[in-house]
Amino acid sequence: xxxxxxxxxxxxxxxxxxxxxxxxxxxxxxxxxxxxxxxxxxxxxxxxxxxxxxxxxxxxxxxxxxxxxxxxxxxxxxxxxxxxxxxxxxxxxxxxxxxxxxxxxxxxxxxxxxxxxxxxxxxxxxxxxxxxxxxxxxxxxxxxxxxxxxxxxxxxxxxxxxxxxxxxxxxxxxxxxxxxxxxxxxxxxxxxxxxxxxxxxxxxxxxxxxxxxxxxxxxxxxxxxxxxxxxxxxxxxxxxxxxxxxxxxxxxxxxxxxxxxxxxxxxxxxxxxxxxxxxxxxxxxxxxxxxxxxxxxxxxxxxxxxxxxxxxxxxxxxxxxxxxxxxxxxxxxxxxxxxxxxxxxxxxxxxxxxxxxxxxxxxxxxxxxxxxxxxxxxxxxxxxxxxxxxxxxxxxxxxxxxxxxxxxxxxxxxxxxxxxxxxxxxxxxxxxxxxxxxxxxxxxxxxxxxxxxxxxxxx
Amino acid sequence: xxxxxxxxxxxxxxxxxxxxxxxxxxxxxxxxxxxxxxxxxxxxxxxxxxxxxxxxxxxxxxxxxxxxxxxxxxxxxxxxxxxxxxxxxxxxxxxxxxxxxxxxxxxxxxxxxxxxxxxxxxxxxxxxxxxxxxxxxxxxxxxxxxxxxxxxxxxxxxxxxxxxxxxxxxxxxxxxxxxxxxxxxxx
Amino acid sequence: xxxxxxxxxxxxxxxxxxxxxxxxxxxxxxxxxxxxxxxxxxxxxxxxxxxxxxxxxxxxxxxxxxxxxxxxxxxxxxxxxxxxxxxxxxxxxxxxxxxxxxxxxxxxxxxxxxxxxxxxxxxxxxxxxxxxxxxxxxxxxxxxxxxxxxxxxxxxxxxxxxxxxxxxxxxxxxxxxxxxxxxxxxxxxxxxxxxxxxxxxxxxxxxxxxxxxxxxxxxxxxxxxxxxxxxxxxxxxxxxxxxx
Numbered sequence: 001x002x003x004x005x006x007x008x009x010x011x012x013x014x015x016x017x018x019x020x021x022x023x024x025x026x027x028x029x030x031x032x033x034x035x036x037x038x039x040x041x042x043x044x045x046x047x048x049x050x051x052x053x054x055x056x057x058x059x060x061x062x063x064x065x066x067x068x069x070x071x072x073x074x075x076x077x078x079x080x081x082x083x084x085x086x087x088x089x090x091x092x093x094x095x096x097x098x099x100x101x102x103x104x105x106x107x108x109x110x111x112x113x114x115x116x117x118x119x120x121x122x123x124x125x126x127x128x129x130x131x132x133x134x135x136x137x138x139x140x141x142x143x144x145x146x147x148x149x150x151x152x153x154x155x156x157x158x159x160x161x162x163x164x165x166x167x168x169x170x171x172x173x174x175x176x177x178x179x180x181x182x183x184x185x186x187x188x189x190x191x192x193x194x195x196x197x198x199x200x201x202x203x204x205x206x207x208x209x210x211x212x213x214x215x216x217x218x219x220x221x222x223x224x225x226x227x228x229x230x231x232x233x234x235x236x237x238x239x240x241x242x243x244x245x246x247x248x249x250x251x252x253x254x255x256x257x258x259x260x261x262x263x264x265x266x267x268x269x270x271x272x273x274x275x276x277x278x279x280x281x282x283x284x285x286x287x288x289x290x291x292x293x294x295x296x297x298x299x300x301x302x303x304x305x306x307x308x309x310x311x312x313x314x315x316x317x318x319x320x321x322x323x324x325x326x327x328x329x330x331x332x333x334x335x336x337x338x339x340x341x342x343x344x345x346x347x348x349x350x351x352x353x354x355x356x357x358x359x360x361x362x363x364x365x366x367x368x369x370x371x372x373x374x375x376x377x378x379x380x381x382x383x384x385x386x387x388x389x390x391x392x393x394x395x396x397x398x399x400x401x402x403x404x405x406x407x408x409x410x411x412x413x414x415x416x417x418x419x420x421x422x423x424x425x426x427x428x429x430x431x432x433x434x435x436x437x438x439x440x441x442x443x444x445x446x447x448x449x450x451x452x453x454x455x456x457x458x459x
Numbered sequence: 460x461x462x463x464x465x466x467x468x469x470x471x472x473x474x475x476x477x478x479x480x481x482x483x484x485x486x487x488x489x490x491x492x493x494x495x496x497x498x499x500x501x502x503x504x505x506x507x508x509x510x511x512x513x514x515x516x517x518x519x520x521x522x523x524x525x526x527x528x529x530x531x532x533x534x535x536x537x538x539x540x541x542x543x544x545x546x547x548x549x550x551x552x553x554x555x556x557x558x559x560x561x562x563x564x565x566x567x568x569x570x571x572x573x574x575x576x577x578x579x580x581x582x583x584x585x586x587x588x589x590x591x592x593x594x595x596x597x598x599x600x601x602x603x604x605x606x607x608x609x610x611x612x613x614x615x616x617x618x619x620x621x622x623x624x625x626x627x628x629x630x631x632x633x634x635x636x637x638x639x640x641x642x643x644x645x646x
Numbered sequence: 647x648x649x650x651x652x653x654x655x656x657x658x659x660x661x662x663x664x665x666x667x668x669x670x671x672x673x674x675x676x677x678x679x680x681x682x683x684x685x686x687x688x689x690x691x692x693x694x695x696x697x698x699x700x701x702x703x704x705x706x707x708x709x710x711x712x713x714x715x716x717x718x719x720x721x722x723x724x725x726x727x728x729x730x731x732x733x734x735x736x737x738x739x740x741x742x743x744x745x746x747x748x749x750x751x752x753x754x755x756x757x758x759x760x761x762x763x764x765x766x767x768x769x770x771x772x773x774x775x776x777x778x779x780x781x782x783x784x785x786x787x788x789x790x791x792x793x794x795x796x797x798x799x800x801x802x803x804x805x806x807x808x809x810x811x812x813x814x815x816x817x818x819x820x821x822x823x824x825x826x827x828x829x830x831x832x833x834x835x836x837x838x839x840x841x842x843x844x845x846x847x848x849x850x851x852x853x854x855x856x857x858x859x860x861x862x863x864x865x866x867x868x869x870x871x872x873x874x875x876x877x878x879x880x881x882x883x884x885x886x887x888x889x890x
Contacts, residue, residue, distance in 0.1 A: 013832040022836065028629050030815070037788065043564075045487050046791035055480040062476045065469040078613060084462035136635055137626035153626065160628045180630035188636060195636075196546055214613070222582045222622040222637025229579035230545050240465065245479065251601035252482055254617070255564070265500060265565035266600075266619045269582075269637070275613030277545070278576045288465045296472030315789065317819045321836045354830060356823025356837075357694065358776035363789035376694060383696030392825075396692055400700040403687040404707065413659040432828040435835045439870040441660045441862050448653050448662035452681050456669075 004328050004347045008354040012322035021159075026320040028156060033314040035263020036364065043255070052252045054368040057305035060243050061295065067210040067243045068286065074213025075284060078275045083285045088118035091287045095120060095202065095235055098283055099129055102233060104199030108191075110217070110224035111135040112204030113151050113308055114237050114287060116330050120202075132194045134223040136187055143170045149324030151331055152261050152310035157323050191223070201227030205238035205284070206307065207253060211246040214274040215284065218257060218267040225271055232280045236273070240286050241304040253307065256366035261309035294342050299377040303338045305367040312361035312371055318354050327351050334361035338374040341381065349387035352378035410449055417443040482601065493563040493596045494645065501566035504620025505633035506641035508566075510593065520644050521555060521588050528553055534575050535590065545579035554584035554638075560595040561643060562603045562617070568643055569607050571615030578614050582622075587638035589618065593645045650715035651681045652744070654688065654722040654858070661858045667881035668721040668747050674761025674885075679719075684711045690728040694824050705733040709740040717754060718744045721881050723778030723857045724824075731781050746778060747881055748797050748856055760804050764886045767807035770878070771850035772798050773841075773864070774817040775857030784856065788816050798856060798880060805883065813844035822863035838867040845875055852878040852888070 016022050040046045060067055072082045085091035091114075099107060107129055109115065121131045121142070133142040137154035141147065143166055148154030155163070164178030173186045195201075203224040207216040215236050217224045228234040244253065250270075258264045276282035295301045313319045313333030324332035328348050329340025337355065340348035352375050359372040382388055388396075402409045420428070420443050428440060446454075490496040498508040511520055518533070529552030532540075542548050556575070558568035568589045570581060581587060597603050600617075609615050622637030633639055649672065653665040672679045689704025708729065712718045718740070720726050726746045733741060751757045774796075778784035785796035802810050821827070821837025828834075842864050845853045853875055855861055861877035868875060878888060 009830045009832065012830060016832045016836055019836070026840070031629060040789075040791050043488060043791070045485060048485050052480045052482055055477065056482075058474075058477045059479045062474045064473070065466050068466065068469070084460075084465055086461040086465055090461060134636070135626070136624045140626065153629075155626050156629075158628075160630075163627055180627040181632045183627055184624055184632040184635060188634060191636065192549075196549060220622070221624050221635035223635070225582040225616070226579070226636055229577070229582060240469075247607075248482060248601075248604050251599070251604040254600050258565075262625070264504075266567050266617065268504070268619050268622055270567065270617040270619075272571075272609070272615045273613070274609055274615075277578065277614065278612055286465075288461075288468075292465055292468040292472055295469060295474065298474075301472075301474050317821065317837050318830070318833050321833050321840075353826070354833075356776065356819050356821060356826045356834075358819035358823070359780040360776070360787070360789055360817075360819070363780065363787050376696075379694065379696035380698050381696070383698070388696065392695065392829075396695050396697050396700065399687060400692055400697065400704065403689075403704055406684050406686055409655075409686045413655065417659055433831065435831045437839060437867060437870050438831075438835045438863075439866045441866060442869075444660065444662055446662060448658045448665035449681075449683065451662055451666060452683075456681070 006326065006328040008322065008326050008350040011326035015323050015326055016321065022321055025157060025323055029314050029320045032263055036260055036311060036314065039259035039263050039265060049252055049256055050366055050368055053256055053366055054305065056244060056249050056252060057367050060245055061241070061301060061304055064240070064243065064295065067245060068240060070210040071208055071213055071243060074210070078213050080213065080276065081281065081283045083283060085285055085287045087289045091118045091237065091285055091289065092120050092123040094285050095237070096124060096127055096129070098233065098235055099200055102199065104129070104233065106130045106132065106194070106198045107200050107202055108132050108134050108194055108198040108227040108231070109202045110204065110219060110227050111138055112202070112237055113331060114204060114239050115202070116147065117289065118287070132191070132198065134191050134194070134227055135219070135221060136184060139187060139191065140166065147330060149332070150310060150313055151308055157325065195226045195230050198227070198231045200233035200235060201231045202235045202237065203228055205236050205242050206257070207244050207250060208238055208242045209247055210243055212274055214272050216250065216270060216272050218270050220268045222269050225269055228273065229277060234276065234280060234282045236282070236284045238284060238286055240288055240291055257307060257309055260311040260364065260366040290343055300338060300342050300374055302369050303335065303342065303374060305369055306335050307367060309366060311364040311366065315360045315364045317358065318356065322354070327354070334371040334375065335369070338371060338378055341378040345378065345381045345385050346387050349382040352382055410447065413447060417447070487599050487601060488564065489598050490563045493598065496563040497561060497566050497596060501620050501641070501643060504566055505623055506566065506620035506643060508643040508645070510645045517555065517590050517644055517646060521553065521642065524642055525553060525586060531555065532580060534572060534580070539574055542577050545577035548577060548580040548583045551580060551584040553586045553588060554580050555588045555590065556581065558589035558591040558643070559608065560597060560603060560606055561591045562597055562600055564599045565619055567617035567619040569603060569615060569617055571608065571610045573610040576612065581616065581618065582637045584638055586640045587618070588642040588644060590644045590646055596645070647677060648714065648716045649677055649679045650712045650718045651679050652685060652712065652718050652720040653681065654720065654725040655686070656862065657722055657858045660862060661879070663887070664721050664858050664879045664881050667885040667887055671761065671881055671885050672719065675755055675757065682711050688725045688729055690725055691824060693728060693732050701732070702734055705729065705737055709737045712740060716743065717750065719747060719750045720744070721747050721858060721879065723775050723782065723784065724859060727777035727781040746782065746856060748801050749782065751801065752797060760884055762886060763806065764884060765806045766883060766888050768852060768888065769809045769811060769848070769850040770852045770854040771811050771813050771845040771848045772796070773820065773845065773853050773855035773860060775855055775860045776819050778856055779817055785817070798854065801880065801884065811848045811850055813848055815844055820860045820864050822860050827863060835867065838863055839871070842867050842873050842875065846873055850875060852876050854878050854880055854883060856880045
């Protein structure tokens, strides 16, 4: 879980203090953006697919109650047990109840941002359940007692030497060996034991299909498959926005997901679960936790189209230079910066301002969520909620007042131009704009307005 | 009851209705040589694709590709020695399984088999060979979803190459949890 | 054709030479251009900070000031984008008459030559400002699968001797972002540095763009760090004021 009190600019400043490391973080993630571009370039129908994905999700959200009921009905026919959770607490209680009834004391989990959102791991651990995250990146951050810093690449903020040291301590790997292949295979051997001994497996859900009552889970590692194929109990947790109407619609989404997420034509495994495995149980927990409220907000419900690919993070120039830990909400980057403020604008207001409005995220989003527009709309909620710093609010107010009086507005501009050049250095270096590495603008002697009055004003 | 509360709130908050697109209307990419596309791609994804030579059997092709072998399970055999629990497949070295169709755009193979009760085999085996009829190679996932069929037990998966991860510094490593290597045999 | 020159606040105070060049360029095509003295702020800062009511008041004021002009032309892409995309629907008449300078030259005047021939034998790296790029289609964004086009490339084909290049990460943001540059000064400077380094890595002598605020921001980084490249607004280049 993350600390709600994080303010993005402060945390980003701390992250950027190690400029070389910040550069590495930026390059590592930009590399993924480039791979995504290369995949896009191979598909002439790319923009058509994005439009279709947008339309399918928009349609689904506008009939969501019907599709959820159809999904539930069909899933039950298939022998799947369907649970509904209004919030994080109910979700956690349902999962724990299923484990407790069966005496399960070890749970293998594959990646699920929903369970991060709900704080499931600490909830279960406090009740004596051993929880093993099995996605390699998630296992790494779990062993470090950290939250994921990216929704698709949870450990992207770490260098391999740090992971080598962690595995030496936790898994007994050779001292000083930081070779990614060696470390990955050490984790494989260790986690196999957990897969084979766990009493239950929990997975997220990428898509739930109303037509078939089936679930689709996409991974590259195969951890969701092992976790759901071995233990007798498979629990799948999904936000209620994961629905799509028909199986054929996967022909659109599976073409976009991995290309957008990691620049790969598909995930290794795109697994479809329609029924419990022979001799086993399959339970699905459908979670609201604020989503049905967002659905009712005209400016924000489009964020429920999200398929959690993380492409918006990879392209975001601010995310790449500040890392996931600079954001107060569990989901960072552009999509997190609308979902977090939707949940609590006061706690997460700084996220809405961690954006230059460059709008690159709008263009990479495979379901065409107008992310940059949503961030600016979240700022309007912040303004209304009084969540802007007082000084900033006053400055914006003053700008608006001055702008009603052209002569005063010109005088204010002139004052600025005349004062800045004579500021004592101590003050010039401490303006809100000042930073080492960036000089204040040069101040011309004359404004254009003054020039015009002197040179062009008709008598 | 949470279910009814949630559904009621969704009903109250329904956005303006919009239509589903016809996903079959636009033309999508067609590959001149689907096998070449498939084979090139899977080569970068921890796998290998081949077409059986005249008179060659699947087993011969697998043996030629992976000469060193531990326990081999071929689920295409009529008398499959089924496991008693899903855990019993843990020591399998090579699994040979039927794939119903393959997809050129992403080197994926659809696996879903009635005869195999415990799908853990696909993911526990150290190496996975998937055997696909030559005529069952389609261009895109749209075509694939028009043709997929689910086995009685309701599980199916598109598998593309080997299990992999790039979670450590974006270095691509084959063999995260599932198969360390994949082979697709077109017969 | 009655043309009102819209000079964004920061251009008026900090880059008057860009507005002068814009005016002279338009006049060079024989147009009569007026500068309505009542103009102030278009409302973008209010809008971007959540003060929607304040932004709408500014937009209404903008529409009044520029009422009666056939075209409203500006040397700033960002403020033009704001008027075009974020003002109340009641102002759609105003929206459709607002043009950034290069848009106006290409779409309204359809120019095929410059008023005075310009010879500029230098390598320039194009800075594709975000709002022009993604809100007004000034070029094909690198994120999209669309045919390549670039307004700046097209207009620079009218200049003799110039050689045009793009930086690596062709259209990444420079980190100015309006009030972002003071809300998030550390990220803003880091982005500015990276962007300037990218332009400089091409070996170009100039960063050429159509949005003065991005150029001002990068100029601050260049001056503070002594980088071997200079920002140059397209209007200055097109009027032979490259100053090389």
